[in-house]
Amino acid sequence: xxxxxxxxxxxxxxxxxxxxxxxxxxxxxxxxxxxxxxxxxxxxxxxxxxxxxxxxxxxxxxxxxxxxxxxxxxxxxxxxxxxxxxxxxxxxxxxxxxxxxxxxxxxxxxxxxxxxxxxxxxxxxxxxxxxxxxxxxxxxxxxxxxxxxxxxxxxxxxxxxxxxxxxxxxxxxxxxxxxxxxxxxxxxxxxxxxxxxxxxxxxxxxxxxxxxxxxxxxxxxxxxxxxxxxxxxxxxxxxxxxxxxxxxxxxxxxxxxxxxxxxxxxxxxxxxxxxxxxxxxxxxxxxxxxxxxxxxxxxxxxxxxxxxxxxxxxxxxxxxxxxxxxxxxxxxxxxx
Amino acid sequence: xxxxxxxxxxxxxxxxxxxxxxxxxxxxxxxxxxxxxxxxxxxxxxxxxxxxxxxxxxxxxxxxxxxxxxxxxxxxxxxxxxxxxxxxxxxxxxxxxxxxxxxxxxxxxxxxxxxxxxxxxxxxxxxxxxxxxxxxxxxxxxxxxxxxxxxxxxxxxxxxxxxxxxxxxxxxxxxxxxxxxxxxxxxxxxxxxxxxxxxxxxxxxxxxxxxxxxxxxxxxxxxxxxxxxxxxxxxxxxxxxxxxxxxxxxxxxxxxxxxxxxxxxxxxxxxxxxxxxxx
Numbered sequence: 243x244x245x246x247x248x249x250x251x252x253x254x255x256x257x258x259x260x261x262x263x264x265x266x267x268x269x270x271x272x273x274x275x276x277x278x279x280x281x282x283x284x285x286x287x288x289x290x291x292x293x294x295x296x297x298x299x300x301x302x303x304x305x306x307x308x309x310x311x312x313x314x315x316x317x318x319x320x321x322x323x324x325x326x327x328x329x330x331x332x333x334x335x336x337x338x339x340x341x342x343x344x345x346x347x348x349x350x351x352x353x354x355x356x357x358x359x360x361x362x363x364x365x366x367x368x369x370x371x372x373x374x375x376x377x378x379x380x381x382x383x384x385x386x387x388x389x390x391x392x393x394x395x396x397x398x399x400x401x402x403x404x405x406x407x408x409x410x411x412x413x414x415x416x417x418x419x420x421x422x423x424x425x426x427x428x429x430x431x432x433x434x435x436x437x438x439x440x441x442x443x444x445x446x447x448x449x450x451x452x453x454x455x456x457x458x459x460x461x462x463x464x465x466x467x468x469x470x471x472x473x474x475x476x477x478x479x480x481x482x483x484x485x486x487x488x489x490x491x492x493x494x495x496x497x498x499x500x501x502x503x504x505x506x507x508x509x510x511x512x513x514x515x516x517x518x519x520x521x522x523x524x525x526x527x528x529x530x531x532x533x534x535x536x537x538x539x540x541x542x543x544x545x546x547x548x549x550x551x552x553x554x555x556x557x558x559x560x561x562x563x564x565x566x567x568x569x570x571x572x573x574x575x576x577x578x
Numbered sequence: 579x580x581x582x583x584x585x586x587x588x589x590x591x592x593x594x595x596x597x598x599x600x601x602x603x604x605x606x607x608x609x610x611x612x613x614x615x616x617x618x619x620x621x622x623x624x625x626x627x628x629x630x631x632x633x634x635x636x637x638x639x640x641x642x643x644x645x646x647x648x649x650x651x652x653x654x655x656x657x658x659x660x661x662x663x664x665x666x667x668x669x670x671x672x673x674x675x676x677x678x679x680x681x682x683x684x685x686x687x688x689x690x691x692x693x694x695x696x697x698x699x700x701x702x703x704x705x706x707x708x709x710x711x712x713x714x715x716x717x718x719x720x721x722x723x724x725x726x727x728x729x730x731x732x733x734x735x736x737x738x739x740x741x742x743x744x745x746x747x748x749x750x751x752x753x754x755x756x757x758x759x760x761x762x763x764x765x766x767x768x769x770x771x772x773x774x775x776x777x778x779x780x781x782x783x784x785x786x787x788x789x790x791x792x793x794x795x796x797x798x799x800x801x802x803x804x805x806x807x808x809x810x811x812x813x814x815x816x817x818x819x820x821x822x823x824x825x826x827x828x829x830x831x832x833x834x835x836x837x838x839x840x841x842x843x844x845x846x847x848x849x850x851x852x853x854x855x856x857x
Contacts, residue, residue: 257691257694260695261695264696268707379590379836379839380832380836383835383839384832385790385807385810385832385835387790388828391814391824391828392824392825394817514700515701515703533706538796549699549704553698553699556700557698
């Protein structure tokens, strides 16, 4: 078991190096003249030359790459040319907001997706199944940014039930930071007003973000339930008159969610990517919003750092998924 | 034809096919069926932000342009981008997958390493970064999307080729002295093409979505193009009063993507009945 864990973790190291090299090449080398892009439209040739020298673009590519890898290994991501603060610091301050949003979305997807999948599977080819299949297939086809705007239009602008944007009301005194999650921190501080405020701000972005994941979990749970319902033990329990409710929601469910659970790892990566769009619409002060700002202002170092960060999160989540998988299924220990 | 009859029984796939055919027709004859084909650039300030009515079924935008016409006219751009991106991505990804799958050694290893790195990054973020760095326009957005989409094809074709490489007919071909190029392109490729077609169909829908995000964030189409994503982004200044301004382009995206997804799912069932629809 320990060997399995170690080998899986070691196998990630070349991937992480590959990640560094590819992102570097893509972001620094693909554009014909990065210095010109940085300097903007109205720059003089002299300014462009200065920037080229200042960023080291005039050195050989190999040297630039080695320099970059050296910096990253020392967790030095440089300074944002937009906020003039160290990129590492910006990321550290913004990461908790993104994690809170992502976990909230994942929670919504699991809490609603699994029961919906069971209902669809149990009522196979009858109207609840058709309705849920239609729902899950539109869930994947809908553009998240548009869905977000529709939710804002209805719940914030028309009904005025929920705040339009941001993470907390302006003027709200925030609880002292312990975990970085506003919800948890305000509970720790016993500040229920802050908790309620944070929750109201979280609802729309989290629901938007969870939509695709909800559809996926529903689909996988449904497939699992359909398969389990064919099993002999279900037939037997039904034949001996075991209560249908208990049979479905305990025994069938337990045997059906494995496929859905393994999807959760993949979904987490998709959620981080989705957060890029959702955060920028709801003005959520997280990594996604930061990424969009960096890209739109061509803020090189931030762009490099956040793509790398997202890639690392993807890789780590993949390892974690494999490990959980391995725990559930010891036959996998021998492979790899 | 057994296969056609099977397809005809698959109602969701048929709906998908109908939507796709409809979208293609609208894209081709759009300029002739749009009530106000001049409304790509025209401005009629006296009728700005009018709600949906008989004259303007989808209302008008901030410059008084007919939204119904602009949604119709935007179809061509959306489909063109999707088709170009998927074609370029397949043209890069499929040969690389064949090479990596059929050969062993450093080249194969290198191709798959790079592919894995691309697949470990969200396509959207990479495409956004590239599109911005290459000075934003519809063409660079297309290029950025294609450059970040090919790995999906490489991985798929790689797996198929690896599977086919050890099959009996390839052994036989090697035995009679067939050249590598002939085996790979004349025999392995046709056998590996069906999952590629399925992937490409779903990829068309997916690309419409991602391209709309690029347009929405301002690194894709540029005004006054009737791009769906760009239009939704422009509409945000006029909410909540002009709800129709944001709603209809989004519905167009939804229907188009839904069409390609349903069709792709149906094709997958047709090509490989072992794969269940739910996956």
